Amino acid sequence: MATIADVGRRAGVTPSVVSRVLNGDPSLRVRPETRERVVAAARELDYTPNHAARALRQSRVGTIGLAVHDISNPVYAPLIAGAQRAASTHGYVLVLADVPELARDGQTFARVVGSGAIDGLLLLPAGVEADRVVEEAVAERLPAVVVNDRSQSLPSIELADRAAMSLATDHLLDLGHRDLAALRLDGAGHRARHRTEGFERAMRGRGVPVGDDRVIDGGHTVASGRAAMEVLLSQPLPPTGVVAASVLAGIGALTATRDAGLGVPDDLSIVGVHDVFFAEFLTPALTVVRLPLGHLGEVAVERLVAMIDGDDASQPHLLLDDPAPELVLRGSTAAREPRPDASSPRRRQ
Amino acid sequence: MATIADVGRRAGVTPSVVSRVLNGDPSLRVRPETRERVVAAARELDYTPNHAARALRQSRVGTIGLAVHDISNPVYAPLIAGAQRAASTHGYVLVLADVPELARDGQTFARVVGSGAIDGLLLLPAGVEADRVVEEAVAERLPAVVVNDRSQSLPSIELADRAAMSLATDHLLDLGHRDLAALRLDGAGHRARHRTEGFERAMRGRGVPVGDDRVIDGGHTVASGRAAMEVLLSQPLPPTGVVAASVLAGIGALTATRDAGLGVPDDLSIVGVHDVFFAEFLTPALTVVRLPLGHLGEVAVERLVAMIDGDDASQPHLLLDDPAPELVLRGSTAAREPRPDASSPRRRQ
DNA sequence: CTGAAAGCGCTTACAG
DNA sequence: CTGAAAGCGCTTACAG
Numbered sequence: 001m002a003t004i005a006d007v008g009r010r011a012g013v014t015p016s017v018v019s020r021v022l023n024g025d026p027s028l029r030v031r032p033e034t035r036e037r038v039v040a041a042a043r044e045l046d047y048t049p050n051h052a053a054r055a056l057r058q059s060r061v062g063t064i065g066l067a068v069h070d071i072s073n074p075v076y077a078p079l080i081a082g083a084q085r086a087a088s089t090h091g092y093v094l095v096l097a098d099v100p101e102l103a104r105d106g107q108t109f110a111r112v113v114g115s116g117a118i119d120g121l122l123l124l125p126a127g128v129e130a131d132r133v134v135e136e137a138v139a140e141r142l143p144a145v146v147v148n149d150r151s152q153s154l155p156s157i158e159l160a161d162r163a164a165m166s167l168a169t170d171h172l173l174d175l176g177h178r179d180l181a182a183l184r185l186d187g188a189g190h191r192a193r194h195r196t197e198g199f200e201r202a203m204r205g206r207g208v209p210v211g212d213d214r215v216i217d218g219g220h221t222v223a224s225g226r227a228a229m230e231v232l233l234s235q236p237l238p239p240t241g242v243v244a245a246s247v248l249a250g251i252g253a254l255t256a257t258r259d260a261g262l263g264v265p266d267d268l269s270i271v272g273v274h275d276v277f278f279a280e281f282l283t284p285a286l287t288v289v290r291l292p293l294g295h296l297g298e299v300a301v302e303r304l305v306a307m308i309d310g311d312d313a314s315q316p317h318l319l320l321d322d323p324a325p326e327l328v329l330r331g332s333t334a335a336r337e338p339r340p341d342a343s344s345p346r347r348r349q
Numbered sequence: 350m351a352t353i354a355d356v357g358r359r360a361g362v363t364p365s366v367v368s369r370v371l372n373g374d375p376s377l378r379v380r381p382e383t384r385e386r387v388v389a390a391a392r393e394l395d396y397t398p399n400h401a402a403r404a405l406r407q408s409r410v411g412t413i414g415l416a417v418h419d420i421s422n423p424v425y426a427p428l429i430a431g432a433q434r435a436a437s438t439h440g441y442v443l444v445l446a447d448v449p450e451l452a453r454d455g456q457t458f459a460r461v462v463g464s465g466a467i468d469g470l471l472l473l474p475a476g477v478e479a480d481r482v483v484e485e486a487v488a489e490r491l492p493a494v495v496v497n498d499r500s501q502s503l504p505s506i507e508l509a510d511r512a513a514m515s516l517a518t519d520h521l522l523d524l525g526h527r528d529l530a531a532l533r534l535d536g537a538g539h540r541a542r543h544r545t546e547g548f549e550r551a552m553r554g555r556g557v558p559v560g561d562d563r564v565i566d567g568g569h570t571v572a573s574g575r576a577a578m579e580v581l582l583s584q585p586l587p588p589t590g591v592v593a594a595s596v597l598a599g600i601g602a603l604t605a606t607r608d609a610g611l612g613v614p615d616d617l618s619i620v621g622v623h624d625v626f627f628a629e630f631l632t633p634a635l636t637v638v639r640l641p642l643g644h645l646g647e648v649a650v651e652r653l654v655a656m657i658d659g660d661d662a663s664q665p666h667l668l669l670d671d672p673a674p675e676l677v678l679r680g681s682t683a684a685r686e687p688r689p690d691a692s693s694p695r696r697r698q
Numbered sequence: 699c700t701g702a703a704a705g706c707g708c709t710t711a712c713a714g
Numbered sequence: 715c716t717g718a719a720a721g722c723g724c725t726t727a728c729a730g
Contacts, residue, residue: 048460049464051404051465051466052410053401055401055404056402072429077421084447093444093446093461095442096443096445098433108437110395110397114397115400116400116401117411278423278600278630281603
């Protein structure tokens, strides 16, 4: 690989001049033809600045870490894509890290956080202990932003979780359902709590009572959603509608209902929060409330980049409520008592 | 952040000794108590070696690039997870890069490949032009391995694509189907070709003729699979079984068939290659042939690490056929003429 | 056996 | 206005 010295030799100038020309130093006054010679020499030698040397000199590496619990969780794919896009725009590269692994192995963690290998960290918490470990270890040592939840110790950006859950609940209430259950998110995060509050608020808003045994833990996977739905179906009088705080749990609820020999949406309506690309390929396709995950990823990166650049995080917590949660009508929800007219949405499109 | 000089000062030794103690230099003979003082000082100061400095000195950064076309493609999630696991084991960190972006923006590409920002690159081709651009740019400049396909210019590792497709085809033949169609992968890669060959070979093996219009491009998405299936269904005499080289296309075929008012598997059996975690939640759940994608990710990283360490790639092309392709029986395939006995698999579990 | 010194490739404050 | 020189933090061949 060609170095800056090689370029300088070829162009007949010192390395300083090469560096300044190539980096567009405005305080440099140099003859146009010299400038051209430098640029030409760099091109001819296929010169690329050495990443490590530049990082060492500038104390900035150009990478942003993204700490997630499960890379393959399809729900967060749009968020990761959005973060990637914004990072690229700002000249950063995204590095994926595994939260459980970070929390387990202090060695790895120190290398990531303390070594200057990344300029900042985006953390997607899941409401578990490992998140706290990572949050505390990171605080004061590295620019960091908690994404998709609220944090005590770090700046954070959350989505309109209450509004989303309320929208989903209102949808079922609008369809005439009164006997509703909610599948709560697991974990101890704000996100989990806000989603549940959104359900309760919507119910209260219509003066519909919520039974104690009608808000149960549905987890955030298909399997946990199945299990939760089986509990609801074993109740003396099962609900006629279910609001799932996790779209994956909602899918589990759908398959459990079907396996129990009941019809969706004929016997039970189901709506989930967050869209996932295969929700529309289920039978019936799952009605969901969509939240701007891609936008969240972009905003989070922009905020982190501002922090890296030294712009203070004046606003510690941000609620990203624009664009607003959006109801995506598919086949899993229908009016409680089907009417002869076609106004109730039974099938997508 | 504490530097090696800080640690040396505190322990009363020179930076050289600190470096050697901390890196376990076997050629260093030093009194045990000195060694302990150094270790203690490092711990007290919370010393972490600076990543950039070490990288500059050793010409090795500890990162492996993974170039994919679509991070959110759920089919490759296990591969990425496997690569991540192996990278972590070998002290490397995985950086995701976007092939289309790499190919489009020469600037970005130079920075990634020529700057020493990564020690090696894993490339997952999709059989499109962008792959060739990246492959050529990378050759001779960086240790690189092509994963899940064969390459002319780079070492590569492929899965048993022919065997997988043959297994899927044999499954339908075993069920009594004779009138089969194949949904080909798009793109010009070996993978696409080998899958199609696997279909043709299995058919030939049983002496079953393949109609010219029965091998059509099914692409690698749900949408393209739907479109391809609609073409097959519009044929005068549609097939009774479909082998989809892409599991996503298979899912598209399933929804298209259902939407056309036909029953799966009653009117048409469908089997796909590769599993994807929601294939079992479809109605009916999709029968697939599973290939060891996680293992592929691990093996690819191990091979790349060996190349980075200077071990020559003696074996340019590797066919990873262990463990062998495995048929996962679900509900989308059934005997052509349902018999009264229960031996034909109609429903999962 | 141990420490001083060079050097990885870059940027930039400073002297000429 | 331009160039020489220092220094980012580390590792390691080399002299003592």
